Amino acid sequence: xxxxxxxxxxxxxxxxxxxxxxxxxxxxxxxxxxxxxxxxxxxxxxxxxxxxxxxxxxxxxxxxxxxxxxxxxxxxxxxxxxxxxxxxxxxxxxxxxxxxxxxxxxxxxxxxxxxxxxxxxxxxxxxxxxxxxxxxxxxxxxxxxxxxxxxxxxxxxxxxxxxxxxxxxx
Amino acid sequence: xxxxxxxxxxxxxxxxxxxxxxxxxxxxxxxxxxxxxxxxxxxxxxxxxxxxxxxxxxxxxxxxxxxxxxxxxxxxxxxxxxxxxxxxxxxxxxxxxxxxxxxxx
Numbered sequence: 153x154x155x156x157x158x159x160x161x162x163x164x165x166x167x168x169x170x171x172x173x174x175x176x177x178x179x180x181x182x183x184x185x186x187x188x189x190x191x192x193x194x195x196x197x198x199x200x201x202x203x204x205x206x207x208x209x210x211x212x213x214x215x216x217x218x219x220x221x222x223x224x225x226x227x228x229x230x231x232x233x234x235x236x237x238x239x240x241x242x243x244x245x246x247x248x249x250x251x252x253x254x255x256x257x258x259x260x261x262x263x264x265x266x267x268x269x270x271x272x273x274x275x276x277x278x279x280x281x282x283x284x285x286x287x288x289x290x291x292x293x294x295x296x297x298x299x300x301x302x303x304x305x306x307x308x309x310x311x312x313x314x315x316x317x318x319x320x321x322x
Numbered sequence: 323x324x325x326x327x328x329x330x331x332x333x334x335x336x337x338x339x340x341x342x343x344x345x346x347x348x349x350x351x352x353x354x355x356x357x358x359x360x361x362x363x364x365x366x367x368x369x370x371x372x373x374x375x376x377x378x379x380x381x382x383x384x385x386x387x388x389x390x391x392x393x394x395x396x397x398x399x400x401x402x403x404x405x406x407x408x409x410x411x412x413x414x415x416x417x418x419x420x421x422x423x424x425x426x427x
Contacts, residue, residue: 206362262364309359313369316360320368320417 156181157189161212164199167300169209169223174303204270218289221270222296229302229310230255234263238273238285239293246283256317330396339390347383354380371417378406 163179164170170178176186190210193199200211202220209224225231233253238244244252250260264285267273272293273285287293302310331339354376361369385402388394394402 207359305359308356309363312356313360313364316369316372320372320421 160189161193164210165212168211169227169300172208218271222272223300226300227302227306229307231263238287239290243284243286259314259317336390343383343386350379350383368417371413375410375413378410382406
């Protein structure tokens with residue numbers, strides 16, 4: 153294996169769920185070069201991808217689908233906050249999430265459906281018919297929390313969507 | 323200092339204006355990329371409108387650089403810049419209108 157390819161593989165291994173852009177920036181290699189080596193690593197099944205809402209996340213072996221999706225979402229600021237709050241409150245209502253995390257209702261509902269779709273959380277209704285959220289695998293989720301933190305670019309996009317949701321109900 | 327600038331400004335004015343325009347281009351381009359990423363996640367009309375608005379701001383700065391360098395004639399410059407303003411106003415007003423009134427659940 154070439155030095156650069158080994159470097160790419162090591163980086164993905166050390167940063168599970170890293171984005172293509174983050175990889176190019178951190179390793180300081182040409183975009184085309186990164187693309188080429190990632191494709192070869194994918195072909196050789198040394199690297200896996202998970203696509204969530206148009207962004208591609210890279211992983212080395214050893215993560216199942218659920219872990220990949222959870223890690224990808226934990227790399228996003230708002231989703232991460234929703235996950236952490238749900239983890240600590242053990243069954244947060246949608247209204248509580250909006251109030252406590254200071255999010256527009258449309259922002260909460262978008263993230264709730266994303267988390268449910270990814271199998272990270274599930275929705276249930278209390279006796280009064282209010283929607284609540286709980287994590288499907290709280291213990292494993294807590295372990296993964298420490299593995300990743302959101303990058304600055306992700307934080308900015310997240311803040312932009314929160315601003316737009318709050319102003320326009322996007 | 324700068325070889326080809328429009329006839330309407332001195333070399334110093336052109337240099338200052340260019341610095342501002344380059345910074346404006348970088349800033350608006352960063353916003354546009356963030357907007358585009360937001361649209362790719364949400365895929366709603368509001369996000370699309372705002373991304374187009376941010377893109378128009380980038381176009382304005384680029385046209386400004388072209389004008390300072392004497393590549394864009396002044397009438398064309400004014401036509402593009404003020405049409406962009408009109409479009410930005412129309413798009414944001416449209417986004418506000420289509421929000422509708424709040425609904426009670």
